[in-house]
Amino acid sequence: MILEEPLLCEQTVPGRQGYSLPEPGANLPPKEFLRQAAAKLPEVSEVDVVRHFVRLSQQNYSKDVGLFPLGSCTMKYNPKTTDAAAALTNFAQAHPMISEEEVQGNLELIYELQNYLAEIGGMDAVTCWPAAGSHGELTGMMMIRAFHASKGNPRKKVIIPDSAHGTNPASAAICRYEVVTVKSNQDGILNPADVKAVMDEETAALMITNPNTLGLFEKNIQEICEIVHKQGGLVYCDGANLNALLGIVQLGKEGVDVLHFNLHKTFSTPHGGGGPGAGPVGVKKKLEPFLPTPLIIKENGRFNLEMARPQSIGRMKAYFGNFGMLVRAYAYIRELGPAGLRRIAEMAVLNANYIRKGLEKTYHLPYPSPSLHECVFSDKLQKETGVKTLDIAKRLMDYGFHPPTIYFPLIVHGALMIEPTESEPKASLDQFIAAMKAIAKECEETPELVQTAPHKTFRGRLDEVKAARELKLRY
Amino acid sequence: MEFPDDLKYTKEHEWVKVLGDGLVAIGITDFAQDQLGDIVYLELPEEGETVEQGEPFGVVESVKAVSDIYAAVSGTVAEINDPLTETPENLNEDCYEEGWLIKVRLSNPKELDRLLTHAQYQAFIKEQEA
Numbered sequence: 001m002i003l004e005e006p007l008l009c010e011q012t013v014p015g016r017q018g019y020s021l022p023e024p025g026a027n028l029p030p031k032e033f034l035r036q037a038a039a040k041l042p043e044v045s046e047v048d049v050v051r052h053f054v055r056l057s058q059q060n061y062s063k064d065v066g067l068f069p070l071g072s073c074t075m076k077y078n079p080k081t082t083d084a085a086a087a088l089t090n091f092a093q094a095h096p097m098i099s100e101e102e103v104q105g106n107l108e109l110i111y112e113l114q115n116y117l118a119e120i121g122g123m124d125a126v127t128c129w130p131a132a133g134s135h136g137e138l139t140g141m142m143m144i145r146a147f148h149a150s151k152g153n154p155r156k157k158v159i160i161p162d163s164a165h166g167t168n169p170a171s172a173a174i175c176r177y178e179v180v181t182v183k184s185n186q187d188g189i190l191n192p193a194d195v196k197a198v199m200d201e202e203t204a205a206l207m208i209t210n211p212n213t214l215g216l217f218e219k220n221i222q223e224i225c226e227i228v229h230k231q232g233g234l235v236y237c238d239g240a241n242l243n244a245l246l247g248i249v250q251l252g253k254e255g256v257d258v259l260h261f262n263l264h265k266t267f268s269t270p271h272g273g274g275g276p277g278a279g280p281v282g283v284k285k286k287l288e289p290f291l292p293t294p295l296i297i298k299e300n301g302r303f304n305l306e307m308a309r310p311q312s313i314g315r316m317k318a319y320f321g322n323f324g325m326l327v328r329a330y331a332y333i334r335e336l337g338p339a340g341l342r343r344i345a346e347m348a349v350l351n352a353n354y355i356r357k358g359l360e361k362t363y364h365l366p367y368p369s370p371s372l373h374e375c376v377f378s379d380k381l382q383k384e385t386g387v388k389t390l391d392i393a394k395r396l397m398d399y400g401f402h403p404p405t406i407y408f409p410l411i412v413h414g415a416l417m418i419e420p421t422e423s424e425p426k427a428s429l430d431q432f433i434a435a436m437k438a439i440a441k442e443c444e445e446t447p448e449l450v451q452t453a454p455h456k457t458f459r460g461r462l463d464e465v466k467a468a469r470e471l472k473l474r475y
Numbered sequence: 476m477e478f479p480d481d482l483k484y485t486k487e488h489e490w491v492k493v494l495g496d497g498l499v500a501i502g503i504t505d506f507a508q509d510q511l512g513d514i515v516y517l518e519l520p521e522e523g524e525t526v527e528q529g530e531p532f533g534v535v536e537s538v539k540a541v542s543d544i545y546a547a548v549s550g551t552v553a554e555i556n557d558p559l560t561e562t563p564e565n566l567n568e569d570c571y572e573e574g575w576l577i578k579v580r581l582s583n584p585k586e587l588d589r590l591l592t593h594a595q596y597q598a599f600i601k602e603q604e605a
Contacts, residue, residue: 390512407539413510413603464538465564468515 003458005055007475008042018046059458061402067428069355071374071405071417072165072213074243074265078328082268085331086324096319100305107303110320111296113330114280120333120341121239121259122250123282127291129321133240136260136279137171137207142313143283143290144205144234144258145175150290150311155204155233161190162411163212165238177204184411188214188367192223199231205258209238210251213409213417215352215371217244225255234258234287242266243421244349244373247342257284267329278325292316347422348373351429355418358433362440366412374419378412387443387450389414394461395442395453399435476505476600479571483587484596487545490571491590499587500575501547503535506600508570511537517563519555519577526552526579528586533576535566544576548586554578 028034044052062068068075086092094103114126130136141158148154158172163184172179180198185191195206206228210218218224225235237256243266245251251259263278264271271277283291293312294305320326333341349372356365356375364380379389393403393416405417420429442450454460482490488507492500508514516536526532531543532552555577559565566574581587591599 407512410540465513465515468536468538 005052005059008044008049008052009040009475011048011052012043014043016043016045016048018044018049063423066400066402067420067424067432068402069404069418069420069432070402071215071376071419072240072408073271073405074241074262074373074419074421075271075402076243076265076268076421077423078268078270079332079335081335082328082331086327088327091327092324094323096323100303104303106320106323107296107305109330110323110326111298111303113326113333114296116330116333117261117280118282120246120250121242121261121282122252122254122256123259124252124285125288125291126261126280126282127295127316128278128280128326129292129315129317130260130279130281131317131322132275132277133165133238133260133262133265133279134167134171135277135316136262136281137167137236137238138174139279139281139292139313139316140236140258140260140283141171141175141177141205141207143281143287144236145177146290146311146313147234147287148204151232155202157200157203159195159198159203159206159228161208161212163188163190163209163214163216163409164207165209165213165240166408168207168209168238172205172207184212184214187369188212188216188411189218189369190220190224192220192227195224196227199227199233201231203228203231203233205234205236207236207238208256209240210254211241211244211372213241214367214376214412215241215244215374215417215419216367216369217372221251221254221256229255240265241373244345246345247338248345252282252284257287258282263325263329268332269325269328276322276325278322278329280321344422345373348420351420351422351424352418354426354429355420355433358429359436362437363416366415373421374417376409376412377416377418379414379416382440382443383414385443385447387447389416391450391453392416392436392439392443395439395450396435397454398456399438401432401435476509477571478504478506478593478597478600480593482571482593483547483590484593484599485545485547485590486599487547489545489547491547491587492575493587494578497581497584498553498578499548499550499581500578502575503544503566503570504596505570506603508567508574511535511539511542513538514563514566517560517566517576519557519560520552522552522555524552525582526550526577528583528589535563546579547590548579548581548583550579550582552577553580 063075063077110128117126130139145154157180158177159180160168161182161184169179182194228235234257236258237251239259239261259282261280263269289311290313293307293309293315297304297306352373352375363377366378389406393406396403482492484490488504490502490504514537518534520532526546528549532546533544535542535544556575
């Protein structure tokens with residue numbers, strides 16, 4: 001295996017090329033638009049390019065390689081059938097500016113996906129345009145602001161528990177709300193009384209993540225929603241952890257007014273660098289007038305785009321969202337059906353609890369309450385030997401696993417947040433548990449080995465401090 | 476972990492040193508710097524700005540997280556530790572002497588009474604670590 005891989009532009013051999021183009025003929029653009037000098041592209045052959053990217057892919061770690069237990073991210077396997085669906089010519093090649101008449105099938109797919117998501121979340125209407133979870137949050141909070149403004153007062157504050165998803169405070173702040181933090185209780189969930197103490201008529205909404213970032217179900221959600229509603233407020237639920245509730249809990253029925261879905265988490269569309277994401281938002285009836293335009297309206301079996309919505313917050317995304325992701329999510333839902341979706345939640349919870357049980361004697365569990373799709377450990381038992389969470393995470397790479405989410409949620413010191421998802425067979429969970437146990441043993445016997453990990457990866461320990469201080473964004 | 480006994484503390488892990496003449500210095504505690512890990516960036520207010528007890532006045536960023544720094548007392552910023560913004564890593568080395576963040580001229584000296592004593596803060600840390 002070759003361990004160093006130069007950039008393609010470093011592999012340039014002047015004059016080398018891997019393609020042949022037809023003669024341009026007479027259809028060239030006007031001369032003033034033509035380049036005067038050749039573009040500075042890498043001069044490489046086809047085999048150079050293929051080897052370059054195959055080598056890079058071999059240095060990469062992905063869900064197609066093994067367990068990817070990033071807590072709160074739901075890194076589940078992306079079935080290849082959904083990629084095949086998205087690659088169908090009429091989906092993949094549809095130009096976003098062709099007329100509604102010519103893309104009736106595509107509009108129907110989005111329309112039906114909206115309905116499926118509405119049913120899954122217990123909401124009345126869904127928009128599929130937001131391009132990410134945080135974009136969904138922004139869309140939701142803009143609708144909440146528009147809702148209150150339409151009643152004469154946009155209100156000033158948004159309540160957010162300290163166990164909420166990390167982007168929530170930013171989304172509220174961008175919508176010009178002051179963030180009021182509520183602490184979760186000793187069991188790791190929200191006390192209705194604590195919400196009541198800060199809820200008033202200047203509070204626009206509560207933003208809650210359920211299950212929360214400790215993997216715990218906010219079991220007082222109904223009572224909390226009632227408290228917020230009583231003062232005229234709305235409840236926003238971050239659907240980042242919806243994987244745990246699929247087919248089991250409809251959050252809308254618990255009292256949630258706005259809910260976003262992460263298609264790239266729960267509905268298996270590619271994630272991270274393989275994205276883009278998609279963050280549809282569901283709302284209750286009272287918020288429908290504020291949905292972003294265009295709306296897809298079904299009339300006499302035809303699907304029309306409607307722009308005339310005077311109270312709408314307007315367009316949130318050019319054209320039709322990240323349409324390829326909508327196709328994948330649609331295919332995934334159709335493939336699994338209601339029973340299959342429910343089975344996902346059951347298996348995700350079972351897998352997380354299998355890891356939790358397997359490691360609870362080895363690593364400290366700061367919140368012993370029963371958890372759902374993920375479990376949060378800390379480095380408390382290992383710290384005495386001088387080994388920290390970061391070291392444990394790095395050492396996991398030597399055992400062939402992607403590290404879990406670390407130092408989040410912030411309410412757990414030295415957090416290790418593990419979410420295996422339903423994709424994992426028992427054998428891979430057993431391997432992961434064995435690796436974590438072996439590392440705990442190393443922490444006692446050879447702490448230095450862990451503190452200087454990883455040792456077997458393409459690159460050793462990266463200097464994160466230098467990376468943060470001397471950020472270089474271009475080659 | 477060290478917590479000098481001549482300082483006052485907050486539950487947000489800041490310390491206050493009374494300098495006399497209505498002036499105090501504010502910084503973050505050893506516990507705070509240890510929890511944050513390697514500090515890479517520090518944002519402080521301008522001299523002359525007003526700060527309010529319990530409200531954020533600055534930002535500290537480590538390799539783990541970005542956190543607000545809360546004012547332990549209300550008043551006017553009399554002086555900032557400007558060189559520290561160039562070498563924020565020094566906060567990890569010495570958070571009490573070289574690592575002071577701002578000096579504040581108190582607008583309400585009575586607020587000092589609401590701060591935690593050395594013993595109270597130590598008890599609070601024990602509770603946090605339990």
